[in-house]
Amino acid sequence: MASQSAPRPTPGSIEHFDVLIVGAGVSGMYGLYHFRQMGLSVRVYDGASDVGGTWWYNRYPGARVDGPGSPYYCYTFTDELMKEWDWEETQSEQSAVLAYLEHFADRFDLRRDIRFETWVKGASWDEATQRWTLETSTGERATGRYLICAVGALSTTNLPDIPGIEDFAGETYHTGSWPHHPVSFEGKRVAVIGTGSSGIQAIPEIAKTADRVYVLQRTAQYAFPAGNRPLTAEDRAEARASWETIRAKMYAHPGGFPADPNSRIAMEETPEQRDALYEKLWQRGSFRFFLESYADVAVSEEANASMANFVKRKIREIVRDPKTADKLMPNHFVMTKRPILENGYFEAFNRDNVTLIDLREDPIERFTRTGVVTRSGEKPIDMLVLATGFDAISGSMLRLDPKGRGGVPLKERWKERFHNHLGLMIHGYPNLFMIHGPGSPGVFYNMPLGAERQMGWIGDVIRHMQTRQLGAIEPMKASEDAWGAEVSALANATLFPRTDSWWTGANVPGKPRYFSAYLGGSIYYHRLAETASKDYPGFVFEPDCESKK
Ligand code: N01
Numbered sequence: 001m002a003s004q005s006a007p008r009p010t011p012g013s014i015e016h017f018d019v020l021i022v023g024a025g026v027s028g029m030y031g032l033y034h035f036r037q038m039g040l041s042v043r044v045y046d047g048a049s050d051v052g053g054t055w056w057y058n059r060y061p062g063a064r065v066d067g068p069g070s071p072y073y074c075y076t077f078t079d080e081l082m083k084e085w086d087w088e089e090t091q092s093e094q095s096a097v098l099a100y101l102e103h104f105a106d107r108f109d110l111r112r113d114i115r116f117e118t119w120v121k122g123a124s125w126d127e128a129t130q131r132w133t134l135e136t137s138t139g140e141r142a143t144g145r146y147l148i149c150a151v152g153a154l155s156t157t158n159l160p161d162i163p164g165i166e167d168f169a170g171e172t173y174h175t176g177s178w179p180h181h182p183v184s185f186e187g188k189r190v191a192v193i194g195t196g197s198s199g200i201q202a203i204p205e206i207a208k209t210a211d212r213v214y215v216l217q218r219t220a221q222y223a224f225p226a227g228n229r230p231l232t233a234e235d236r237a238e239a240r241a242s243w244e245t246i247r248a249k250m251y252a253h254p255g256g257f258p259a260d261p262n263s264r265i266a267m268e269e270t271p272e273q274r275d276a277l278y279e280k281l282w283q284r285g286s287f288r289f290f291l292e293s294y295a296d297v298a299v300s301e302e303a304n305a306s307m308a309n310f311v312k313r314k315i316r317e318i319v320r321d322p323k324t325a326d327k328l329m330p331n332h333f334v335m336t337k338r339p340i341l342e343n344g345y346f347e348a349f350n351r352d353n354v355t356l357i358d359l360r361e362d363p364i365e366r367f368t369r370t371g372v373v374t375r376s377g378e379k380p381i382d383m384l385v386l387a388t389g390f391d392a393i394s395g396s397m398l399r400l401d402p403k404g405r406g407g408v409p410l411k412e413r414w415k416e417r418f419h420n421h422l423g424l425m426i427h428g429y430p431n432l433f434m435i436h437g438p439g440s441p442g443v444f445y446n447m448p449l450g451a452e453r454q455m456g457w458i459g460d461v462i463r464h465m466q467t468r469q470l471g472a473i474e475p476m477k478a479s480e481d482a483w484g485a486e487v488s489a490l491a492n493a494t495l496f497p498r499t500d501s502w503w504t505g506a507n508v509p510g511k512p513r514y515f516s517a518y519l520g521g522s523i524y525y526h527r528l529a530e531t532a533s534k535d536y537p538g539f540v541f542e543p544d545c546e547s548k549k
Contacts (some may be wrong), residue, residue: 004111004112005111005112005114005115005116006043006111006112006113006114006115008115008138008140009140011139013141014133014141014142014143015043015140015141015142015143016041016131016142016143016144017040017041017042017043017142017143017144017145018035018040018041018042018144018145018146018462019031019035019040019041019042019043019144019145019146019147019148019462020042020043020044020045020132020134020142020143020144020146020147020148021035021042021043021044021045021148021150022044022045022046022120022123022134022147022148022149022150022151022400023044023045023046023053023149023150023151023152023435024044024045024046024048024050024051024052024053024110024114024116024150025046025051025052025053025054025055025056025101025150025152025155026053026054026055026101026447026448026451027053027150027152027435027436027447027448027451027454027455028044028046028053028148028150028435029044029051029101029104029105029110030075030077030448030451030452030455031044031148031150031435031451031455031458032044032110032113032114033104033108033110034077034452034455034456034459035455035459035462036113038459038462038463040462042113043113043114043115043142043144044110044113044114044115045114045115045118045119045120045134045136046114046115046116046117046118047117047118047119047137048116048117049116049117050102050111050116051101051102051104051105051110051111051114052097052098052101052102053150053152053155054152054154054155055094055097055098055101056098057155057176057177057178058094058175058176058178058198059094059095059098059178059180060173060175060178060198060201060202060385060387061183061185061201061202061205061206062201062202062203062204062205062343063093063094063175063178063198063201063202064091064092064093064094064201064226064228064343065091065092065097066091066197066226066286066287066340066341067287067446067447068250068255068256068257068258068287068446069090069091069092069286069287070087070089070090070091070092070096070231071085071087071231071236071239072246072250072257072258072446073092073097073446073447073448074100074448075104075448075452076247076250076251076448076449076452077452079243081104081107082239082240082243083240083243085100085103086236087100087231087236088230088231089228089229089230089231090227090228090229090231090286091226091227091228091286091341091343115136115140117138118136118137118138118140119136119137119138120134120135120136120137120400121135121136121137122134122135122403123135123147123400123401123402123403123432124402124403124407125402125403125404125405125429125430125431125432126143127405128545129143129545130145130430130431130471130472130542130544130545131143131144131145132144132145132146132147132402132431132432134147145431145471146431146432146433146458146462147402147431147432147433148433148435148455148458149396149397149400149402149432149433149434149435149437150435150451151396151397151399151400151435152396152436153392153393153396153436153437153442153443153447154176154389154390154392154443155176155390155395155396156390156391156392156395156396156398156399157174157176157177157386157388157389157390157391158388158389158390158391158395158502158507158508159174159386159388160193160386160388161509162364162366162367163365163366163367164366164367164368165367165384167367167368167369168367168368168369168370168372168381168384169369169370170370170381170382170383170384171183171382171383171384172383172384172385172386173383173384173385173386174385174386174387174388175194175198175199175202175385175386175387176198176389176390184209185206185208185209185210185383186209186210187209187210187211188210188211188382188383189210189211189212189214189379189380189381189382189383190206190210190212190213190214190381190382190383190384190385191213191214191216191372191379191381191383191384191385192206192213192214192215192216192385192387193216193218193364193384193385193386193387193388194216194218194386194387194388194389195215195217195218195219195220195221195387196221196337196338196340196387196389196502197338197340197341198387198389199215199385199387200221200223200340200342200345201342201343201345202385202387203215203345203348203354204342204343204344204345204347204348206385207348207351207353207354210353211353212353212354212355213348213353213354213355214355214357214372214379214381215349215354215355215356215357216357216359216364216372216374217327217328217356217357217358217359218359218360219330219332219337219500220327220328220329220330220331220358221330221337221340222308222311222330222334222335222337222339222340223340223341223342223345223346224282224285224289224311224339224340224341224342225282225283225285225286225341225342225343226285226286226341226342226343227284227285227286227288227341228285228343246258250446250449251449251522251525252522253521253522254521254522254523255291255441255444255445255446255521256445256446256449256450256522257287257291257446259288259291259292262291262292262293262294262295263295264293264294264295265294265295265296265303266293266294266296266297266300266302266303266306266307267296267300267302267303267306271306274294274306274310275310277293278293278306278307278310279310281293282310282314285341286341287339287341289339290335290339293307294306294307297334297335298335298336298494298495298496299493299494299495301333301495304333304334304335304495307334307335308330308333308334311330311334312329312330314346315328315329315346318346318347318350319346319349319350320350321349321350324349324356327356327358328346328349328356332499332500333495333498333499335495336495336496336498336499336501337499337501337503338443338501338502338503357374357376357379359374361375362374362375362376363375367384372384389502389507390502391508391511392443392502392503392505392507393418393436393437393438393442393443393502393503393505393516393517394414394418394437394438394505394511394516395508397410397414397418397434397437397438398410398411398414402429402432404426404428404429404430404432405428405429405430406428408428410426410429413426413428413429414512415512416512417484417512417514418437418438418439418512418516419480419484420434420437420438420439420475420480420483420484421439421475421476421479421480421483421538421539422439422440422475422483422524422527422528422531422538423437423438423439423440423441423442423483423487423518423524424437424439424440424454424457424458424528425473425474425475425539426474426475426480427474427475427476427477427479427480428474429474430472430473430474430542431472431473431474433454433458433461435450435451435454435455436450436451436454438516438517439483439484439487439516439517439518440454440517440518440524441517441518441519441520441521441524442517442518443503443517444517444518444519444521445521445524453525453528454528457528457529457532460532461473461532461536464532464535464536465541465544468541469543469544469547470541470542470543470544471542471543471544471545471546471547472541472542473536473539473540473541473542474539474540475538475539475540476538476539476540478538479538479539482538486518486520487515487516487517487518487519488514488515490518490519490520491514491515491517491519492515494519496515496519497514497515503515503516503517
């Protein structure tokens with residue numbers, strides 16, 4: 001597919017665009033479409049050999065959509081895409097999501113403006129020309145008036161620092177950068193580190209053919225039935241017929257889901273009523289468990305315990321060995337780590353070839369060439385699967401490390417906190433926009449829809465600047481401080497910051513530990529619209545340097 005990408009320039013030359021986009025995933029692809037529609041010249045760069053971003057890299061066994069599920073994890077800007085694409089299941093496999101994104105690229109001829117297999121290794125702002133310059137791994141250079149960082153909230157992999165891990169001679173894979181060649185588990189002894197969404201999706205699939213699976217668990221997790229089912233022709237016809245209503249619901253819902261906002265309060269009902277509702281939702285599966293149960297689970301300890309205890313009972317019912325079930329009991333507030341949907345995860349522990357190792361009582365000491373040594377002894381293994389997650393939300397921005405005014409690297413500006421305004425812009429980094437970055441609803445929102453809405457706002461900013469001959473925009477420091485305080489106030493009113501998670505940065509040693517996502521849901525998009533309608537209070541503009549000449 002890479003052959004269809006933008007042709008390479010002659011060595012040493014420099015290309016000029018209106019908009020530069022880093023990342024050809026769900027967000028960057030939409031940005032390319034949107035800015036092209038505005039008549040702007042756009043260039044996208046991506047290290048992968050084709051479109052898809054997260055969905056290109058995360059091709060581990062069992063990878064599926066959870067969250068909004070199909071057909072609602074999709075672009076909404078045109079009815080045509082919805083009407084012409086047939087989703088087969090409610091929780092589509094990674095290959096089906098990737099096929100949809102490839103179709104989007106084909107349909108709108110996106111690849112001709114994307115340079116694949118090209119890693120952006122430097123980005124710097126030039127005050128004199130009011131432009132960003134990008135340098136790539138292939139030695140290319142390009143400038144753009146606007147830089148859009150669609151670098152992915154979950155794309156910089158988190159690799160554990162364990163003594164001897166580099167000496168392990170068997171196959172080693174991270175779920176977030178899974179190889180494109182087939183991986184066979186047949187007859188192999190496999191250790192999986194990590195029991196987040198990726199590990200919990202992969203483990204039952206690996207267990208089907210592996211000789212032995214060691215699940216190395218640091219934190220026991222709540223997981224809920226995915227409730228995946230085939231979509232019938234009737235389901236698809238119904239979704240198409242009511243698409244206008246569905247889309248309106250997605251726009252209005254706090255998480256971008258096609259659901260009514262939930263106002264039911266757990267502690268106003270009896271324990272029997274609560275359990276009856278949980279049971280009904282458990283049987284149906286999917287994120288409906290959260291969307292249609294109680295509104296106070298993330299804020300009230302009692303409400304939270306009612307849901308947590310229900311799930312713990314379910315785990316004990318499923319897992320036959322009581323000692324294994326004990327180790328699988330989570331002890332944090334439910335929902336305060338990213339909720340997980342599973343397809344046979346707890347049942348996998350009833351298989352003879354799956355062994356759970358609780359790292360809190362039997363920690364990893366080191367790896368050898370042929371195995372993993374925990375306190376209780378060495379387990380010989382042929383393969384190591386790292387399902388250890390990501391330096392999430394801020395990690396990919398810091399890996400890009402753009403240099404703003406005065407050549408200041410973002411790593412320096414973000415040493416203690418990921419300062420930003422509206423989750424989109426950073427003081428000292430004019431004309432640079434982040435998609436799904438810190439300070440935005442990002443991972444708490446239906447991500448394709450969130451990307452469309454953020455890109456729409458950026459397009460409005462660009463139009464505003466073009467019609468007024470403005471060359472640069474950036475937020476004031478005071479606006480960043482106020483936004484940061486709002487982000488923290490919203491989070492601190494919930495139980496989320498009280499648990500170690502990738503949401504709080506606690507999974508990456510040395511990372512600033514605070515809850516950086518905006519929890520105001522769709523209020524966020526009202527704030528963006530209000531800011532645009534009032535001509536961008538909290539931001540400063542500079543005249544276009546060309547118009548000053
Ligand atoms: O990563 P995670 P993930 N030693 O960070 C453990 C999205 N997603 O890739 O909890 C031992 O959740 C770590 O332990 P702990 C989704 O938003 C979506 O699974 O930190 N263990 C944890 O168990 C998701 O939330 C889909 O104590 C170590 C695990 O590794 C996000 O991506 C599918 C360790 C990491 O879990 C990330 O999920 C998959 C160490 N040194 C993912 N370091 C969809 O279906 C880490 N761990 C759409």
